[in-house]
Amino acid sequence: MPDPTEQGTSEDLHEVTVVVNGVARTATVPARRLLSDFLRHDLRLTGTHVGCEHGVCGACTVLVDGEPARSCLMFAVTAQGHAITTVEGLGTEESMSAVQQAFTECHGLQCGFCTPGFLTTVTAFLDENPSPTPDEARDAVFGNLCRCTGYQNIVKSVLRAAELREEQQVPYAAEPAQRHTASSVVAEGGSA
Numbered sequence: 001m002p003d004p005t006e007q008g009t010s011e012d013l014h015e016v017t018v019v020v021n022g023v024a025r026t027a028t029v030p031a032r033r034l035l036s037d038f039l040r041h042d043l044r045l046t047g048t049h050v051g052c053e054h055g056v057c058g059a060c061t062v063l064v065d066g067e068p069a070r071s072c073l074m075f076a077v078t079a080q081g082h083a084i085t086t087v088e089g090l091g092t093e094e095s096m097s098a099v100q101q102a103f104t105e106c107h108g109l110q111c112g113f114c115t116p117g118f119l120t121t122v123t124a125f126l127d128e129n130p131s132p133t134p135d136e137a138r139d140a141v142f143g144n145l146c147r148c149t150g151y152q153n154i155v156k157s158v159l160r161a162a163e164l165r166e167e168q169q170v171p172y173a174a175e176p177a178q179r180h181t182a183s184s185v186v187a188e189g190g191s192a
């Protein structure tokens with residue numbers, strides 16, 4: 001069988017290095033590997049969920065240089081050299097981010113499938129708008145689909161997260177380049 005890499009097809013392999021949650025990670029992948037699959041299968045970061053794979057549900061949302069992006073609509077090669085924040089990078093069970101804590105306190109999830117996408121989306125939203133109104137909080141999550149909660153508790157969670165960030169004095173980041181960037185590259189091959 002002919003080697004597709006010798007035919008210049010889209011199955012050519014590429015070495016991709018991205019900074020994921022502050023750690024440089026490298027893998028060799030086909031040109032068409034989706035960023036969502038790259039994160040989940042190549043880097044074993046399974047916190048990013050895949051629902052529709054069509055850019056509709058928002059479950060796969062990660063932050064790319066601080067901006068929310070649907071990882072099912074992006075090729076891994078496109079992320080070369082960029083900083084990615086996945087849900088694993090927001091906090092830990094022992095040390096949750098304000099957004100994670102708020103979703104826990106306000107029961108902003110049920111099955112949890114959609115939750116990683118909400119957490120990343122809301123984190124970036126509050127970086128830009130640290131004191132949202134209820135309407136703004138509602139608008140912030142309109143692009144993420146949740147089949148369980150009815151959204152009331154998600155909106156409460158967004159507002160509670162804003163309070164917690166205020167209490168914790170999480171710095172305001174007006175510019176995407178100032179947030180979730182690769183400020184501290186630890187080492188290649190960090191934990192998955």
Ligand code: FES
Binds near residue numbers: 050052054057061
């Ligand atoms: S899986 Fe990416 S938007 Fe639904």
Ligand code: FES
Binds near residue numbers: 111115
């Ligand atoms: S909590 Fe189940 S889909 Fe949102």
